[in-house]
Each structure stands twice: as C-alpha cells, then as structure tokens.
Amino acid sequence: MTREQYEALQDRQLKRFIAEEVYPFHPYYGDLFRKHGILPRHIGSVSDLRHFSELFTTKTIIAAQPEAFVVQPTPKRVFLSPPRTRPLVLVARELARAGIAIPNLLFDQTLNRLPSLLYRFGRVQLPRPLSAKAFLEYRYAPHFPTGTTGRSTGGVPTVFWFTGVDMARMAKLGSRYFSLLGMGNLQPQERRCIDLFPVSIHLADLFLREVSRGVPAMVFPTGGGKGIGTERSLRVAEASEARLLAGVPDYVERFLEYAVDEKRNLSHVERVILGGDAVGPKRRESIIELLRKCGAMDPVVIASYGFTEAKIAFIECVEGAREGGVGYHVFPELGAVEILDPDPNSRGEVCWSTIVGAGTVVLRYRTGDHAAFSWEPCPACGRTLPRIVGPITRKTSDMIKNIAGTLVDFNHVCEVFENDASVTEWQVEIVGDKNAGERINVFVALREGIDQDAVCWRLVSAFKTAADGLAPYTIRVFSHEELVVRLGIETELKAQRIKDLRKEA
Numbered sequence: 454m455t456r457e458q459y460e461a462l463q464d465r466q467l468k469r470f471i472a473e474e475v476y477p478f479h480p481y482y483g484d485l486f487r488k489h490g491i492l493p494r495h496i497g498s499v500s501d502l503r504h505f506s507e508l509f510t511t512k513t514i515i516a517a518q519p520e521a522f523v524v525q526p527t528p529k530r531v532f533l534s535p536p537r538t539r540p541l542v543l544v545a546r547e548l549a550r551a552g553i554a555i556p557n558l559l560f561d562q563t564l565n566r567l568p569s570l571l572y573r574f575g576r577v578q579l580p581r582p583l584s585a586k587a588f589l590e591y592r593y594a595p596h597f598p599t600g601t602t603g604r605s606t607g608g609v610p611t612v613f614w615f616t617g618v619d620m621a622r623m624a625k626l627g628s629r630y631f632s633l634l635g636m637g638n639l640q641p642q643e644r645r646c647i648d649l650f651p652v653s654i655h656l657a658d659l660f661l662r663e664v665s666r667g668v669p670a671m672v673f674p675t676g677g678g679k680g681i682g683t684e685r686s687l688r689v690a691e692a693s694e695a696r697l698l699a700g701v702p703d704y705v706e707r708f709l710e711y712a713v714d715e716k717r718n719l720s721h722v723e724r725v726i727l728g729g730d731a732v733g734p735k736r737r738e739s740i741i742e743l744l745r746k747c748g749a750m751d752p753v754v755i756a757s758y759g760f761t762e763a764k765i766a767f768i769e770c771v772e773g774a775r776e777g778g779v780g781y782h783v784f785p786e787l788g789a790v791e792i793l794d795p796d797p798n799s800r801g802e803v804c805w806s807t808i809v810g811a812g813t814v815v816l817r818y819r820t821g822d823h824a825a826f827s828w829e830p831c832p833a834c835g836r837t838l839p840r841i842v843g844p845i846t847r848k849t850s851d852m853i854k855n856i857a858g859t860l861v862d863f864n865h866v867c868e869v870f871e872n873d874a875s876v877t878e879w880q881v882e883i884v885g886d887k888n889a890g891e892r893i894n895v896f897v898a899l900r901e902g903i904d905q906d907a908v909c910w911r912l913v914s915a916f917k918t919a920a921d922g923l924a925p926y927t928i929r930v931f932s933h934e935e936l937v938v939r940l941g942i943e944t945e946l947k948a949q950r951i952k953d954l955r956k957e958a
C-alpha cells in the first residue's frame with residue numbers, strides 16, 4: 454500500500470472510532486469533548502486532531518484516573534449512539550442463534566438414527582454466532598492487564614486493560630511480525646522461542662505470547678531470571694533448540710554471558726528481540742559476539758520500541774537490524790503517530806493516538822520520547838510501512854534531573870558509558886539532599902586487563918562534558934558479578950541504571 458492509501462485508511466478508521474467508540478463510551482474523552490464543544494463530525498482525519506490543543510494526554514493524567522480511560526458502554530448508549538446498524542446487528546445475532554438452533558436439532562435427530570461411525574463423519578453443526586451479550590462482553594469487558602513500571606509516577610504502576618478483541622487483534626498480527634523478523638517461512642516445528650521477559654504484566658511478554666499464538670509458534674516462558682532462574686532457562690533454551698530469544702537487553706546479555714561461561718550450545722538461535730529498553734550499537738555487538746561464542750552462525754539482534762499506553766510494540770525489520778538505524782516499522786491502521794514540535798532534523802516528541810480496539814484507549818498520548826517519523830519506503834527492506842526512526846531519547850523526569858542546580862540530561866550520560874568499550878556494566882547513584890548537597894556516585898565494572906585508573910579518568914572527564922560540567926563525587930570499580938547484583942538485572946523489572954536516592958525536599 455502507498456502512503457496515501459494508508460493515510461486514507463487511517464482517517465476512515467479514526468473517524469469511525471471517535472464517533473462510535475470514544476465519543477459515546479469513553480468517560481474521559483467523552484467528557485472532554487462535551488466540555489470543549491467538540492463533536493465527532495469535527496474530527497474527520499488524523500490532521501484534524503492537531504487543531505485541538507486541549508486534547509493531550511500524559512502519564513500523570515492517566516495515573517490520576519486510570520479507570521476513566523477504559524471504554525465503557527452502557528446499554529442505553531449502545532442503542533442510541535452511532536452506528537444505527539448496531540442495535541439491528543445485535544438483534545439479528547439473537548434471531549440467528551435461535552434460528553440456527555432448529556436446523557441443528559433436526560440434523561442431530563436425523564443423524565442419530567444412522568450407524569455411529571457414519572454419524573461421527575457426517576455430523577453437521579452450523580456455527581452459532583455469539584449472543585448479543587456475549588459479543589458485547591467479548592468486545593468491551595476488560596480481561597487482561599499490563600502495567601507501566603511506574604518510574605515517572607512515583608513508583609505506582611498504572612494498569613492498562615486489554616479486552617477479548619484487543620487480544621485477538623494482537624494474535625492476528627503474528628504472521629506480520631514473523632515476516633518482519635524474516636522467520637515467516639519457517640515450518641511450524643521450527644518456530645521455537647524462549648521468552649526471557651519478566652512476569653506477564655510486562656507488555657512485551659504478553660505481546661510475544663499473543664503474537665506467537667496467532668502464528669502459531671512455540672513459546673517457552675521463563676520469567677527472565679525471576680521465574681525458573683537463569684540456569685533452568687538456559688537448559689530449556691538448549692533443549693528446545695530455540696530459534697528466537699526475546700527479553701530485556703540487560704538480562705539477555707547476562708543470560709548469554711552465563712551461557713558462554715557454562716560453554717552451552719545455542720547454535721539454533723537466529724534472532725534476538727530486545728524490548729523494554731534502548732539498545733545501543735555496543736550492546737548489539739556484544740550480544741552478537743556472545744551468541745557466536747555459543748555456536749550461533751549468523752544471529753541478528755532486533756530492537757523494538759513500544760510503550761504500555763499504545764498497547765503495542767514496534768520492531769525493526771531483520772534487514773534494517775543488520776544495517777542499523779533504519780527504525781521501527783509501525784502499522785498505521787492501528788494508531789496514528791504525530792511528531793510534536795519537530796526540530797530541523799524533523800525529530801520531536803512522539804505522540805500516539807489509538808484508533809482501534811477497546812479496553813484502555815488513549816488519544817494524543819505524549820510519550821516524552823524524542824524521535825523522527827518517516828513515510829519513506831524502508832531503505833533496508835523496501836516495505837512501505839512507515840517507521841519511527843531513532844535514536845530515541847527520553848525527555849521525561851526520570852531522564853532529565855536537576856542536581857545541585859544543574860539540569861542533567863541522562864541521555865547523554867548513558868551514551869558515555871554505553872559507547873565506552875572498556876565498560877561492561879555501570880550504575881549512577883544520586884544521593885544527599887538540598888541542604889547537605891547533592892552528589893553523584895558512579896559505579897562501573899571494567900573489562901579485564903586494562904588500566905583502570907586511565908579508564909576512570911577518561912570516564913570522569915566524559916561524564917563532566919555530558920552533564921554540563923557536573924563531575925561525579927566518586928567513581929568506584931566493582932567486579933562484573935557485584936554490579937549485576939547491584940543493578941538487579943536478575944531480580945528487578947528493569948535494571949536500576951540511574952538510582953535517585955535523594956530525599957524529597
């Protein structure tokens with residue numbers, strides 16, 4: 454499909470979604486629209502959304518009233534709001550159910566008289582549609598939660614609900630994701646995947662399982678170190694001859710380091726999907742290197758970008774992952790991406806509007822992530838699906854911090870450590886309070902056999918440049934194992950890279 458066709462599809466979808474789902478059934482946006490006098494007919498296309506400056510959603514707004522973001526139809530509104538055909542369809546369902554019951558009964562009675570073998574082969578069962586009630590519940594009743602990590606909302610996770618249709622939609626995407634991974638041609642018995650994501654409230658974990666259900670592919674959930682443990686996960690990966698590994702970058706790296714130490718055979722692994730955190734080139738190289746040591750021939754590391762609020766994750770195509778920096782393919786019929794206040798390189802804040810489904814729905818959600826968006830055909834794979842092009846930098850309160858009067862952008866600080874080949878793990882700790890002074894402590898683990906002092910001096914000066922002149926108070930060298938424990942790679946949802954231990958003033 455061309456860009457024009459995608460955009461036309463998106464506009465139709467959005468228009469229908471606003472008129473039939475959001476305006477009548479969504480508590481938060483319904484009220485907001487009525488308060489500002491916005492009618493469904495004012496929103497005919499994605500570009501119309503830009504005219505409503507009051508229509509912005511942030512993490513804090515959702516965290517304050519998460520239930521108000523769940524689509525909630527009432528019987529009265531189901532019958533009175535568009536489309537006019539909805540009540541007719543619901544009544545028709547009930548009639549069809551009753552009508553089909555009679556022929557089914559007749560068939561059964563006739564066939565019952567035949568010999569049992571013939572009966573079994575000849576059995577006729579007309580499929581009965583779901584009843585109106587069951588259909589509405591399948592569509593609207595929340596059924597599966599995913600949660601944010603709560604990093605920016607004071608540690609309280611916000612729950613996002615999926616309904617039956619949301620789950621079915623994810624499953625339907627299965628084959629498209631597998632073709633992006635370049636694994637579309639695998640035989641069913643070859644589609645084996647090890648799920649190293651933590652507990653299933655993690656969006657990536659749910660996503661992986663639903664997508665695999667739709668393909669269908671085999672998935673072995675392990676809980677990412679917290680479930681069955683690294684040793685047993687590794688045994689499963691080896692014994693199942695998994696072709697696909699999926700997990701958060703820190704843990705996958707840890708998992709593979711362990712595999713190398715134990716001299717395990719992971720020669721079947723072809724692809725690794727990383728989710729939940731940014732992946733730099735150094736990390737990618739290191740994971741490929743570790744996999745080669747475990748016997749993998751030509752592994753490809755595929756990064757993903759997703760956020761709980763969109764209830765979806767986007768991945769790189771396999772060709773793009775080999776080249777690097779091509780971006781994440783977006784399915785435009787599921788949601789609209791806007792780039793707010795783009796700079797000359799057309800990079801700006803990513804803003805997402807859901808245009809399908811039910812459960813928790815957000816419109817114009819400000820992610821706080823900065824990236825570019827491109828409709829150009831992918832230079833690596835040639836697909837016309839649009840792309841979110843990185844590097845993705847986070848501009849949220851957990852990445853931009855005021856320390857002792859200096860505004861530090863931790864995106865730059867991360868780069869210092871991520872790009873230094875001598876650093877294997879790192880952690881930054883912010884301690885103290887406003888009165889006694891705020892300090893930064895840096896903990897690093899370094900490669901063996903290098904001049905530790907020289908590396909530390911280099912890191913301190915690079916840190917100072919990245920943090921606008923603020924130098925770390927101390928820098929300490931730990932062993933790799935010690936730092937893995939400190940970071941909580943095997944015990945936390947996300948590694949604690951930047952730990953803010955300051956007391957609230």
Ligand SMILES: [Zn+2]
Nearest residue numbers: 770773831834
């Ligand atoms: Zn591509």
